Amino acid sequence: xxxxxxxxxxxxxxxxxxxxxxxxxxxxxxxxxxxxxxxxxxxxxxxxxxxxxxxxxxxxxxxxxxxxxxxxxxxxxxxxxxxxxxxxxxxxxxxxxxxxxxxxxxxxxxxxxxxxxxxxxxxxxxxxxxxxxxxxxxxxxxxxxxxxxxxxxxxxxxxxxxxxxxxxxxxxxxxxxxxxxxxxxxxxxxxxxxxxxxxxxxxxxxxxxxxxxxxxxxxxxxxxxxxxxxxxxxxxxxxxxxxxxxxxxxxxxxxxxxxxxxxxxxxxxxxxxxxxxxxxxxxxxxxxxxxxxxxxxxxxxxxxxxxxxxxxxxxxxxxxxxxxxxxxxxxxxxxxx
Amino acid sequence: xxxxxxxxxxxxxxxxxxxxxxxxxxxxxxxxxxxxxxxxxxxxxxxxxxxxxxxxxxxxxxxxxxxxxxxxxxxxxxxxxxxxxxxxxxxxxxxxxxxxxxxxxxxxxxxxxxxxxxxxxxxxxxxxxxxxxxxxxxxxxxxxxxxxxxxxxxxxxxxxxxxxxxxxxxxxxxxxxxxxxxxxxxxxxxxxxxxxxxxxxxxxxxxxxxxxxxxxxxxxxxxxxxxxxxxxxxxxxxxxxxxxxxxxxxxxxxxxxxxxxxxxxxxxxxxxxxxxxxxxxxxxxxxxxxxxxxxxxxxxxxxxxxxxxxxxxxxxxxxxxxxxxxxxxxxxxxxxxxx
Numbered sequence: 001x002x003x004x005x006x007x008x009x010x011x012x013x014x015x016x017x018x019x020x021x022x023x024x025x026x027x028x029x030x031x032x033x034x035x036x037x038x039x040x041x042x043x044x045x046x047x048x049x050x051x052x053x054x055x056x057x058x059x060x061x062x063x064x065x066x067x068x069x070x071x072x073x074x075x076x077x078x079x080x081x082x083x084x085x086x087x088x089x090x091x092x093x094x095x096x097x098x099x100x101x102x103x104x105x106x107x108x109x110x111x112x113x114x115x116x117x118x119x120x121x122x123x124x125x126x127x128x129x130x131x132x133x134x135x136x137x138x139x140x141x142x143x144x145x146x147x148x149x150x151x152x153x154x155x156x157x158x159x160x161x162x163x164x165x166x167x168x169x170x171x172x173x174x175x176x177x178x179x180x181x182x183x184x185x186x187x188x189x190x191x192x193x194x195x196x197x198x199x200x201x202x203x204x205x206x207x208x209x210x211x212x213x214x215x216x217x218x219x220x221x222x223x224x225x226x227x228x229x230x231x232x233x234x235x236x237x238x239x240x241x242x243x244x245x246x247x248x249x250x251x252x253x254x255x256x257x258x259x260x261x262x263x264x265x266x267x268x269x270x271x272x273x274x275x276x277x278x279x280x281x282x283x284x285x286x287x288x289x290x291x292x293x294x295x296x297x298x299x300x301x302x303x304x305x306x307x308x309x310x311x312x313x314x315x316x317x318x319x320x321x322x323x324x325x326x327x328x329x330x331x332x333x334x335x336x337x
Numbered sequence: 338x339x340x341x342x343x344x345x346x347x348x349x350x351x352x353x354x355x356x357x358x359x360x361x362x363x364x365x366x367x368x369x370x371x372x373x374x375x376x377x378x379x380x381x382x383x384x385x386x387x388x389x390x391x392x393x394x395x396x397x398x399x400x401x402x403x404x405x406x407x408x409x410x411x412x413x414x415x416x417x418x419x420x421x422x423x424x425x426x427x428x429x430x431x432x433x434x435x436x437x438x439x440x441x442x443x444x445x446x447x448x449x450x451x452x453x454x455x456x457x458x459x460x461x462x463x464x465x466x467x468x469x470x471x472x473x474x475x476x477x478x479x480x481x482x483x484x485x486x487x488x489x490x491x492x493x494x495x496x497x498x499x500x501x502x503x504x505x506x507x508x509x510x511x512x513x514x515x516x517x518x519x520x521x522x523x524x525x526x527x528x529x530x531x532x533x534x535x536x537x538x539x540x541x542x543x544x545x546x547x548x549x550x551x552x553x554x555x556x557x558x559x560x561x562x563x564x565x566x567x568x569x570x571x572x573x574x575x576x577x578x579x580x581x582x583x584x585x586x587x588x589x590x591x592x593x594x595x596x597x598x599x600x601x602x603x604x605x606x607x608x609x610x611x612x613x614x615x616x617x618x619x620x621x622x623x624x625x626x627x628x629x630x631x632x633x634x635x636x637x638x639x640x641x642x643x644x645x646x647x648x649x650x651x652x653x654x655x656x657x658x659x660x661x662x663x664x665x666x667x668x669x670x671x672x673x674x675x676x
Contacts, residue, residue, distance in 0.1 A: 089633040093642045116640050135500075136530040146529060146536070148403070148518065153621070153630055154637030162400045162421060173403045175544070176634065177624045185490060186624060190498035190517050191543065193530045 029237035031076065034101050039080045042069035043094055043103035043230075046085035047181040050204035050306045050313045051106050064306045065104035067296045068123060068229065068246070072102060074295035075245040075288045087178045089154025092117055095230050102242055103230040106198060108156045113230075118239055120229035121246040125321035125330060126198040127221030128160050131206060133214060136193060140219040141168065148173045150183045150192035157197040160223045180205065188215075198225050204313040244334075248289040251281060251333035252298035254324060259297035262290050281336040289336060299331060300324075393639045397421070398428035400634055402626035404542060405431040425635045429645075432631030433652060439549055439627060440614040440656070446553035447613060448606075451560025456590070458565045469561065476558035482619050484555055489547035489623040493517060496543070499532035517543055544625035548617065556613045563605045567598035600671050607664035611657050618653075628652065 034040055044052035044065050052063035061083045073081045084100050091103045095117050106126070109119045132138040138147070141164055149165075151157045153176035165172045175192055177183040184205045187195035195202065202217045209215055229242050252262070255278060261267050268290070272279035281289050296302055303322065307315040323329025348354045382388070395411075401421045408419040408431035419431040458469035476484070496517040497503040506515040507526075514521045514535045524538025571594050579589035620627035629649065636645040 089637045092637065092640070096642070112640060133531070136532075138530055150624075153634050158400060158634065159638060165401075166399075166421060172401070174401050175403045175624045176626070176630065178621050182622065182624065186494065189490065189494035190500075190532070191494055191624075193532075 030098075030101055030232065030235050031238045031241050034076065034078055034238075038078060039082050040069065040073040040076070040078050041082045041084055041099075041101045042066075042072070043084050043086045043091055043100035043105055044069065045087075045105050045179065046083065047179050048106060048201060048204070049208055050200065050315075052083070052104075062306075064124065064302060065106065067302045067305070068104045069102070071249055071292045071296045071302075072242060072245045074291040075248060075285070076241050077286075077288070077291060087154065088152050089178070092230065095232060098232060101231070101238075105230075106201065106227050107230050108198075108225045109228045110156065116233070117230050118233050118235075120231065120239070120242045122226040122228045122330070123246055124200065124227040126200050126225040126227055128157055128196060128223040128225060129199040129202060129217050129221055130219045131187065131195040131202040131215055131217055132193065134216050135214070138194060138218065141165075141222060144168075144172060144194065145170045146172065147194055148175060148192040150175050150177065150187045150195045151197055152177055152180055152183050155197065156223065156225065161196050164222055184208075198227070200307070200315055203315050204307075207312040207314075244285075244288075244336075245292060247333040248284075248292045248336070249296065249299040249302060250324070250331050251336060252289065252293045253300045253331075254326070254333055255281070257281075257293060257298060259293060259301055262293040277335075284336045389644055390641065391644055393641045393644070394426040394429075395424045396639070398423055398425045398635065398638070400428065400638065402631060402634070403624075404435055404545060404626040405631060407431060407434050409434075425639055429628065429632050429635055429648065432626055432628040435545075435626060435631075436614075436617055436620075436628035437656070439545070439552065439617045439620070439625075440610075442549050443552040443556070443613050443617065444610050446549065447556040447560055447609070450553065451557035451609075452564055454557060454561035455564030455568070458561060459568060473558045473561050476555055477562075481551070481555050481616055482622055485547060485551040485619055485623050488551040488554075489544065493543035493547045499534055501531075505533050505535075519543060520546065542625075544620070544623055547623055548620050548625050548627075552613050552616055555616075556609050559609050559612075560606065563602050563609065564598070567602035568594055570601050571597045600668075600673070603664060603668045603671065607661060610660050610664070614656055614660060615653060 044061070044063070046052050046054070046061065048063070048065075050064060052061060052065040054060070055062045066083065069081050069083065073079070084094075086094055086100070086103065086105060088105075091100075091105050091107060092113060094100045095103055102120075104123070106124075107113075107119075108126075109122065113119075130138065130141070130144075138144065144165065147170075149161060149172055151161060151174065158174070158176060161172075162174065175183075175186060177186060180197060180201050183195055183197070186192060188209060195205075199217060199221060206212050206215050206217065229246070231238055231242055252258075257271070257278070261271070268282055272282050297305070303317060304310075307313060307317070309316075317323055317329075319328065321330035323331065325332040345351070399421050405419045405428065407416055408423060408427045409415070410417045411424065411426060411430075419427065423431075454469050454472055457465050458473065460466045460469070494517045496515060497505050499505050499516045499518075505526075507513065508515075511526050512523060514524065514526060516532075516534060518534060519540040519542045521535035521541075522539045524535035524540065526533060527536050528534075568590075575593055575597065576589055579593040580586070584592065617627055618629040621630045621633065632645050632649045636642040639645070
C-alpha cells in the first residue's frame with residue numbers, strides 16, 4: 001500500500017520534472033552548446049580512404065573531412081574534437097537527433113534531404129562513376145546488363161544506380177554494404193562486377209588495392225554529387241560558424257595565405273598593413289580565420305594533403321569544379337568584412 | 338456480501354477500501370503519465386519540425402537489393418516477387434521475409450549442432466570432450482560481428498571467383514555450381530564480364546550462407562552449454578537406473594535423460610532463439626538484405642527514419658513475442674502434470 005503510493009508519487013514527480021525541463025528549455029544555439037562543452041562532436045565515416053581514416057603510424061583520425069572538423073573547432077575556438085563514426089544511413093538521423101554537432105561525411109546536398117537538415121557550403125564536387133576490373137570490358141553503364149553491383153546502403157549512389165539501370169531497362173543485382181570499405185572489399189574479392197559510388201572514393205580506394213592496375217574507374221559521371229557539411233535545421237548562428245569555416249579556408253587560398261604565412265605574426269602584420277581586405281580577414285571573429293588556417297591550412301593545402309599529385313590517392317583538381325573560381329572551378333568564398 | 342464485523346475499522350483504515358483507492362489513483366496517474374508523455378513527444382517533435390506521416394509507405398521504393406525476393410502484395414495480400422516498383426512497405430516486408438528465413442534456418446542449425454557439441458562436452462573420451470570445450474570457448478568469447486566478417490570475407494568470398502584462373506566448382510554436369518557469389522542448383526552456366534556465373538535456378542547467395550552459418554555456429558556454442566547443464570541437472574540415478582535395465586548409453590540418453598533435460602532447458606533455449614533472431618540484424622555488415630538493411634534503405638531514401646524505425650521496433654517485438662509464445666506453449670505441453 002505504502003509502496004504503491006510511494007511509487008505513484010515517484011512517477012508523478014518524474015513526469016512533472018520532465019515536462020517542466022522540456023517546456024522550460026529556451027531555444028539555444030548549438031554554438032553555445034559546443035562552446036559550453038568545450039568539445040566539438042563531429043560525425044565522420046572513419047573508414048573512407050582520403051576523406052576520414054585512421055593514420056596507421058600515429059593512430060590519429062585524419063582525412064579531408066576530418067580536417068574540416070578540426071578547422072571548425074579552431075574557427076569557434078573550441079580546444080578539442082570528438083570524432084563519431086557514422087554510416088551513410090545513420091548520419092542524417094544522428095544530425096536530426098542532435099547526437100552530433102555537425103557531419104562532414106561525403107554527404108550530397110539534395111532537395112529532399114534539405115527538408116530534414118541544413119547544408120553548409122560545398123567542400124568537394126563529386127560525381128558517381130564505376131570501378132571495374134580492367135579485364136572485365138565494362139566501360140560504362142550500357143555494359144552493365146545482368147551485372148552484380150556493390151554499393152553502400154542509404155546513399156544517393158544506391159538510388160542513382162537503381163534509377164539509371166531502370167532507365168536503361170537492364171537487369172541487375174545490387175549488393176549493399178554499410179560502409180565503403182566493406183563494399184570495396186566485397187568488390188575486390190569478386191562478389192560484384194562493379195562498385196559504384198562517388199568517383200573520389202573509387203579513386204582513393206582503388207589506390208589501396210594490392211594491385212591498383214587491375215582496377216579502373218570508368219564511364220561518364222552519371223550524377224552530380226556536391227558534398228557538404230550537414231547540421232540541424234533552423235539554427236542560423238551555428239550555420240554561420242560552419243559556413244564561414246569553409247569559406248575561411250577557401251578565402252585563404254584565394255589570397256595565397258598558407259599555414260606557414262598564418263603562423264608568422266610578422267608576415268601577417270606586413271600583409272595586413274598592405275591590404276585592408278586581408279586585414280579584415282585576419283581580424284574577423286577575434287582571429288577565427290587565423291586559428292583555422294593555422295590548424296589545417298588553406299583549402300588547397302587540405303586538398304593536396306590527401307588528394308594531391310604526390311599522394312597514392314591523388315585526384316586531379318585542375319579543370320574540375322574543385323578548382324578555385326578564378327581558375328575556372330566552382331570553389332569560391334564570401335568576403336570577410 | 339460479507340457481514341461487517343462489529344469492530345469494523347473506519348473506511349480510511351479499511352485495507353480493502355484503501356486498496357481500491359490506491360489502484361484507482363494509480364490508473365489515474367498512469368493515464369496522466371501517458372498523456373503527459375505524448376504531449377512532451379508531440380511538443381518536442383513540433384519544436385524540431387518533425388511530423389509523423391505514414392503516407393510514404395505506399396510510395397514506390399525504387400531500389401533493388403540482391404536478396405529481396407519474396408514479399409506480400411499489400412493490395413491482394415498474396416505472395417509475389419519483389420520488384421523496385423513495389424512500395425516501401427512491400428520492400429520492408431521482403432526484408433522481413435528474409436529475416437524470418439534466416440532465423441528459422443539459423444535456429445534449426447544451431448539446435449542440431451548445439452545438441453551434438455553439448456553431448457560431446459560430456460563425453461568420457463578425452464579428445465572429444467576437449468574438442469567440445471575448445472569449440473564452445475572459442476565461439477562464445479569472440480564478437481559475433483567479427484565471426485560474421487570471418488565467414489563472409491574469410492570463407493565464402495575466398496571460394497572460386499569464376500575467372501579462367503579459378504573456375505567454379507561444379508558437380509553433376511553443372512547441376513550444382515559453387516562460386517563466391519552463390520551456390521546455384523539447376524541454373525544455366527554463363528560467362529559474363531570475364532567470369533563464369535549462373536543464371537536462374539535456385540541460388541543461395543554467399544551473404545545468406547555466411548549469415549546463417551555464422552549465427553548458427555555462434556549460437557550453438559551457447560546452446561551446447563545449456564544442453565550440457567540440462568543433462569547434468571538430471572539426477573545421475575536416472576541414467577544409472579536406465580543402464581541397469583539394460584538400455585544402451587544412446588538409448589538411455591535419448592529415452593530417459595534428454596526428455597527430462599528438455600523440461601529444464603526450454604527457458605534458456607528460448608533466450609538463445611530470441612538472441613539469434615535479433616542478432617540476424619548484423620546482416621547489414623555483410624551486405625545481406627535482411628529486415629533492418631531494407632528498412633535502413635527505406636529510411637534513408639524516404640527520410641522517414643522515425644516512422645520506419647517505429648515499424649522496425651514493432652516488427653522485431655512481434656517476432657520475439659511469437660517465439661516466446663511458441664516456447665511457452667511447448668513448456669506447458671512438457672510440464673509434469675500437477676507440477
